Amino acid sequence: MTWKRKELFSPRWPPDGTRLAFLAEDPGSKQAQLFVMPMDGGDAMRITEAKEGVDAYAWSPDGAQIAFITEDQAPSFGDPKFEKDAIDFLKAHTHAKVIIFDVRGNGGGNSPDHLLQALITKPYRYWNQLSGMSIGLPKAYAGMVDHIDAKTDPQDHGFMDGMNAYFQRPMLYVPGELVKPSAAPIYMGKLIVLADQACASACEDFLMPLKVTGRAIIIGDVTFGSSG
Template sequence: MTQFRDPDLIDRAYIGASAYHAIKRYFAHAEGLPAGYDFEARYRAYLGEALEAPNRKTFSLATMRFFASLRNGHTSFWDEELAQQTGPMPFRIRRVEDQWTVVRSKLAELNPGDVVTTVDGKPVDQWLEAVREHIGQSSLAALDWMTWLRPFLLPQRFAIGTDDGRQVAIDLTEPPIESERGLPLATEVETIYRPDGVAVIRIPGFDDPKYEEAAVGAIRGVENAAAVLLDLRDNNGGSSPGNLLSAIMTNPYRGTLVSSPMTIANSDASNSFHGDVPALPTMMRRSGPEMTLPFPDAWKGKMALLINGGSASACEDFALRFKDGNRGLVLGEPSFGSTGQPYFVRFPEFGMSFSVSTKREYFPDGRQFEGIGVMPDVSIPLMRNELRNSTDTQLELAAETVLSQ
């Protein structure tokens, strides 16, 4: 475990001032804030908390709450030391059929498909209130997706009550000894050739160039497939995969309409003279949508995408362009609903960093994207029965659908 220095009072003030400057200059999502949100008042309240915090953890949690108040998935604060103090989460819980449901588990007492009804004797949503105030997202669905992914926000020990009356003791300090059960996550790009002729290419992310390179190679190796299904579930993005788009797109397609803050000293000075300087950027530069023409050697067979709420950021950029170019059907569940190139500020000696989203993106026709995401052409929601039976019904239905195009 890497040892970091705790920020002293001056360091905390510097981190807070750096956050204030970056948000005031670069934050692109003022229009998405709730009516009446007062950034200056919120910052002053945060600064009091941050400077009076009795320890590192309290300071970091206060800073997370401040960033979370901006309600944007690409604007957040991170403390690596807090993350290292707890191991990985031994289970994955997300909303399925509108109930908090175990999707994967390394604990013998928790099974995929179990519904969580209480935690420490309280209704789940009530117990989670203190957790969720540290996680800033543009929509309730995105907030739900992220809620159980940060173990350092949870108590080290708590008890989960399930819908069949069991009480399961959770100890996050104890490493699980069971292998993970439930629908597995892809860790590398893999191609699965099904008996029905569908080639399923699973792509875990776009945060490492090797994934896009492997995906392009996989596309070039499926000449005889009846159809290709790109499985992008839980692909949380990275860098927009332009080479992969070039390998598959057969029609012209548009990108997003982008809005990004502009800072013009003369304009700001004029506003300050009249006393009406906005708290957050409102002068925006708009660009796009750009049109991209297809490459003549792109793969031309049947194709579809399978996405879910964990398909985020650059993965959504990819799905949006795929859909705009009418390349095939988008199947599954709505995507995460947040993208935007972040401005990063890092404090290596403390193991801390933050990001501020510098772009607010819209669909090519100007419709809102942030907080909504890419909607599937055919809805295939995850169901509890497939979790209980360890059957990937989403994938089966998606394969049937792509063949019928």
């Protein structure tokens, strides 16, 4: 099929047959975009601005909505461009019922705080920070008791014994700060996130607030973890 001398493909009608949806190549990006044309006359309207094009789409059973799939992936958050592209995508699709984020294979970079502020609707507590159960310097302090003079005052000796007991399993703990959501998140629809074992560091920082606030459904494998 052709339209305005352009080849169109994947034409589909809604149940009521009043419109025709189809994919056609965008002249600028050379990517397939989704158009809808009324069957009683009038020009087709472009309804997507997907940078990587539209791969597939489907009408809802009542013909009121169209779901589409595009692969605007962010391979990492190391380049600020990827975060900016994701935010631009949200701005262009604020009325979408569902958006799927695919962060499989995302090795991290810089924590995408601006992207989170565009999505989060509830306050959350950031990562708690704590040390390992053994710290080198305090363990060295604990060893001082082994080198004190036997004639040392019993009070001093008791103090050193107490220090020794304390420093055997020291831990430093700092609770995470409370992060408040933006007054006006860009996208408030349903979120689904695809994750895998290669999602690490800043990618984990992106997932954690979405999980603890219940903002997104996360599908996939256990992630790698955050380096802090």
